[in-house]
Amino acid sequence: MAKKLMKGSEAIGEAAIQAGCRLFFGYPITPQNEIPEYMSHRLPQVGGTFVQAESEVAASNMLYGAAGSGARVFTSSSSPGISLMMEAISYMAGAELPAVIVNIMRAGPGLGGILPSQGDYFQATKGGGHGDYRLLVLAPWSVQEAADLVQDAFDLADFYRNPVMVLGDGLIGQMMEPVEFRTERVPCKPLPPKPWASTGWRGDRAKAIINSLFLDPEVLEQHNRNLKAKYDAMVRDEVRFATYGTERPYDVLVVAYGTVARVVSTAVDNLREEGVRVGLLRPITLFPFPYEAVRAAARRAKAVLVIELSCGQMAEDVQLAVAGSRPVHFHGRQGGMLVSPEETAEKVKEILKQTGKEARRG
Amino acid sequence: MAEALVFSRPAALESVITHYCPGCTHGIIHRLVAEVIDELGVRERTVGIAPVGCSVLAYNYFATDFHEASHGRAPAVATGIKRAHPELIVFTYQGDGDLASIGMAEIVHCANRGEKVTVVFVNNAIYGMTGGQMAPTTLPGQIATTCPLGRDVNLAGYPIRVAELISTLRTPAFVARTAVHTPLAAVQAKAILRRAFTYQKEGTCFSLVEVLSTCPTNWGMPPAEACQWLEEHMVPYYPLGVFKTPEGGDRAPRPLEGEEGPCRTT
Ligand SMILES: Cc1ncc(C[n+]2csc(CCOP(=O)(O)OP(=O)(O)O)c2C)c(N)n1
Ligand code: SF4
Numbered sequence: 255m256a257k258k259l260m261k262g263s264e265a266i267g268e269a270a271i272q273a274g275c276r277l278f279f280g281y282p283i284t285p286q287n288e289i290p291e292y293m294s295h296r297l298p299q300v301g302g303t304f305v306q307a308e309s310e311v312a313a314s315n316m317l318y319g320a321a322g323s324g325a326r327v328f329t330s331s332s333s334p335g336i337s338l339m340m341e342a343i344s345y346m347a348g349a350e351l352p353a354v355i356v357n358i359m360r361a362g363p364g365l366g367g368i369l370p371s372q373g374d375y376f377q378a379t380k381g382g383g384h385g386d387y388r389l390l391v392l393a394p395w396s397v398q399e400a401a402d403l404v405q406d407a408f409d410l411a412d413f414y415r416n417p418v419m420v421l422g423d424g425l426i427g428q429m430m431e432p433v434e435f436r437t438e439r440v441p442c443k444p445l446p447p448k449p450w451a452s453t454g455w456r457g458d459r460a461k462a463i464i465n466s467l468f469l470d471p472e473v474l475e476q477h478n479r480n481l482k483a484k485y486d487a488m489v490r491d492e493v494r495f496a497t498y499g500t501e502r503p504y505d506v507l508v509v510a511y512g513t514v515a516r517v518v519s520t521a522v523d524n525l526r527e528e529g530v531r532v533g534l535l536r537p538i539t540l541f542p543f544p545y546e547a548v549r550a551a552a553r554r555a556k557a558v559l560v561i562e563l564s565c566g567q568m569a570e571d572v573q574l575a576v577a578g579s580r581p582v583h584f585h586g587r588q589g590g591m592l593v594s595p596e597e598t599a600e601k602v603k604e605i606l607k608q609t610g611k612e613a614r615r616g
Numbered sequence: 617m618a619e620a621l622v623f624s625r626p627a628a629l630e631s632v633i634t635h636y637c638p639g640c641t642h643g644i645i646h647r648l649v650a651e652v653i654d655e656l657g658v659r660e661r662t663v664g665i666a667p668v669g670c671s672v673l674a675y676n677y678f679a680t681d682f683h684e685a686s687h688g689r690a691p692a693v694a695t696g697i698k699r700a701h702p703e704l705i706v707f708t709y710q711g712d713g714d715l716a717s718i719g720m721a722e723i724v725h726c727a728n729r730g731e732k733v734t735v736v737f738v739n740n741a742i743y744g745m746t747g748g749q750m751a752p753t754t755l756p757g758q759i760a761t762t763c764p765l766g767r768d769v770n771l772a773g774y775p776i777r778v779a780e781l782i783s784t785l786r787t788p789a790f791v792a793r794t795a796v797h798t799p800l801a802a803v804q805a806k807a808i809l810r811r812a813f814t815y816q817k818e819g820t821c822f823s824l825v826e827v828l829s830t831c832p833t834n835w836g837m838p839p840a841e842a843c844q845w846l847e848e849h850m851v852p853y854y855p856l857g858v859f860k861t862p863e864g865g866d867r868a869p870r871p872l873e874g875e876e877g878p879c880r881t882t
Contacts, residue, residue, distance in 0.1 A: 318689075319698075
């Protein structure tokens with residue numbers, strides 16, 4: 255397929271269709287309305303079904319139903335709506351159902367605002383819903399990557415029988431960029447059959463029971479351990495990250511994800527021109543987090559700077575990774591305010607000055 | 617004379633012992649639903665959805681594929697399954713707390729979209745599973761653990777009549793209220809359930825059958841007395857009957873003539 259200029263939201267919707275998804279359940283919320291709108295006109299063209307649910311609670315439980323009966327399913331929302339989906343997400347994790355959830359984050363807490371944010375990092379990566387579970391969380395930095403990751407998300411969800419979240423922000427949804435969909439797409443994981451799905455019991459397999467209830471504590475503990483083994487496999491096999499400008503020596507390592515990393519990459523170019531030695535590490539999977547990569551990259555720097563559109567959430571994972579071996583600085587914008595390349599550069603220079611002083615003192 | 621088999625377990629019921637309290641009518645309702653599934657020959661393409669409530673383990677009792685939904689969301693789960701597989705026969709089995717309290721939005725919108733699914737709504741006027749708290753269907757003055765002096769309608773409002781409420785929706789549907797406290801009531805309930813599932817099988821419409829049911833444990837009375845209590849207290853407030861058929865159209869409003877009282881401005 256040739257390259258096409260597309261809005262991020264549309265590319266996300268088209269990617270789901272290209273991945274074989276024929277069902278969408280959702281509820282309107284800014285800034286992601288273009289996704290359900292796109293699905294509502296595209297799905298009927300390919301024999302699919304679009305349902306505008308009465309709420310995100312219902313939409314996500316429709317996902318639970320459709321996923322349990324073996325269909326590739328997808329929903330999208332933005333922060334307040336994702337909060338309402340936490341119930342079904344926890345149930346899907348518990349019942350081991352594959353589904354894809356796109357969160358185009360907006361600023362919070364509460365109703366917050368409608369502009370871009372990265373304030374839902376904790377919710378996405380540390381649980382969010384109740385109980386002991388994990389989501390695979392993918393964070394794109396461009397429209398093309400959003401399209402690629404959405405398609406991979408379906409494969410990963412099927413392979414692990416686990417919900418996968420694609421975590422973007424308002425910028426990803428609104429941005430227009432060229433996108434290419436591979437015509438002969440090879441799934442990123444082998445796709446196992448779904449004998450567990452509820453498609454009618456003819457006696458040729460075990461009765462399908464889509465369920466997260468285990469009243470016997472020993473049985474539930476075993477279930478928890480099985481889930482944990484799955485999350486461990488994700489940690490072992492699914493870590494994704496990218497680096498920018500780290501092939502040359504650097505004094506400051508910036509860690510940022512999503513569209514913020516895009517801004518930082520511009521700052522890295524500008525700073526390098528000025529002779530400032532700086533590199534970027536961009537986690538693509540937020541769970542599993544690239545702890546090893548961050549640890550190793552930090553060792554080659556004098557200091558680490560985390561930049562997020564939040565009050566510092568991923569920063570905690572970076573601190574865990576660096577484990578005190580280097581100073582970890584944080585710079586964040588909130589409320590829908592963005593970080594500029596200039597702001598990034600200033601912050602990097604400040605840190606360099608500080609580390610220089612400390613080195614002289616030491 | 618050859619022996620004739622006149623009574624056996626429906627194929628749609630598993631051969632297991634249920635956890636329901638002795639004398640609870642959940643079991644009768646299970647059996648009626650299973651008999652209907654058998655008689656319509658749809659067992660191999662039926663998917664049920666269990667609620668959160670005393671019937672949470674229904675997936676162990678029906679010999680069909682099953683989902684266990686979160687509290688109140690069974691109609692949304694049913695929507696997901698039916699939209700993914702329109703050829704399946706999809707039914708939810710829900711209590712009154714599940715359907716008429718926490719799941720009110722899901723049931724109203726599932727009915728209003730006209731999802732071609734069947735809802736078996738078990739109204740026992742109480743929260744059974746959690747130990748007898750007030751339900752949206754608890755009768756005025758009825759004692760429950762969270763209204764120890766009886767339901768005060770000034771504070772809790774009147775019990776919600778679900779069949780009536782759903783039947784006000786414009787979307788074509790089959791809505792009826794039945795009971796299972798006497799053999800005759802149970803026979804009628806089965807006929808109504810059969811109609812409901814048939815409408816789905818034929819792809820006609822959404823169907824909801826409210827079934828008045830007993831909870832001897834939390835009502836605090838022996839099973840036979842509970843059946844009598846249902847007859848004397850529930851049936852007058854929750855009249856049995858068919859409230860809506862897909863053939864019947866809109867409900868016409870009463871004319872306003874004669875309604876102008878002291879508020880008249882001219
Ligand atoms: C979100 C959530 N809230 C509360 C509960 C606790 N809970 C379990 S069953 C139930 C009430 C069930 O009553 P009903 O639907 O009337 O069914 P019955 O047990 O009477 O058959 C409640 C409140 C829960 N499981 N989940
Ligand atoms: S608590 Fe009530 S509704 Fe639940 S099984 Fe016992 S009698 Fe039936």
